[in-house]
Amino acid sequence: MEFFKSNILLIGLAIGSGIMLLLPSFKKGAGGVPNLSPAEAVTLINRSNAFVLDVRDEAEFTSGHIADATNIPLADLEARIGELKKYQNKAVLVNCQKGMRAAKACDILRKAEFTQVNNLQGGLSAWLEAKLPIVTKAASKKSTASKAASNKKAANDDAANEVS
Structure with a gap:
């Protein structure tokens, strides 16, 4: 009993440290x-x-x-x-x-x-x-527009190659 009285601060620190170490694992699986x-x-x-x-x-x-x-x-x-x-x-x-x-x-x-x-x-x-x-709606529209433009360019290039 004397040991606990004289080392209460260290015991409290040890218990607190243990809880802090276990806390992330409790939080990780909260609610399954x-x-x-x-x-x-x-x-x-x-x-x-x-x-x-x-x-x-x-x-x-x-x-x-x-x-x-x-x-x-x-x-x-x-x-x-x-x-x-x-x-x-x-x-x-x-x-x-x-x-x-x-x-x-x-x-x-x-x-x-x-x-x-x-x-x-x-x-x-x-x-x-x-x-x-991340993806934004504006970026999605822009990528769709650039794909359409490159498809149009490819079609124009194909047409030019067929003519020559």
């Missing part, structure tokens, strides 16, 4: 859904061909999103869950702006018996912080 860093999310997308679900509203989605992401706002998710049934047993990466709405969406998906649901920890903000690329 892994929280993935942007680097882990890229690996999941590339290796498992993960379906990317963006639960932000349409205006946020249009301003920039992960390539090939599908937008279903959190408010509409339960009503539109049927659209996602084909991904029920596939890897799903859910994201929003900071991670809070995505965590709620993950709960909805888990209740709907989706088996491989993952949350992008920190959301699109963390994705951008990691300097990973």
Whole structure:
């Protein structure tokens, strides 16, 4: 008993350190859904061909999103869950702006018996912080326009070659 009284500060420090070491592992699997860093999310997308679900509203989605992401706002998710049934047993990466709405969406998906649901920890903000690329509607239109222009140029070149 004397030992505990004289070393209470060190004992408290040891217990606190232990809790801080274990905290990330508790947070990682909260609600049975892994929280993935942007680097882990890229690996999941590339290796498992993960379906990317963006639960932000349409205006946020249009301003920039992960390539090939599908937008279903959190408010509409339960009503539109049927659209996602084909991904029920596939890897799903859910994201929003900071991670809070995505965590709620993950709960909805888990209740709907989706088996491989993952949350992008920190959301699109963390994705951008990691300097990973996003797609904007303007960029999509621009790339479509540049493809059309290069197709037109190729057609003109072909026509010129046929004439000569």
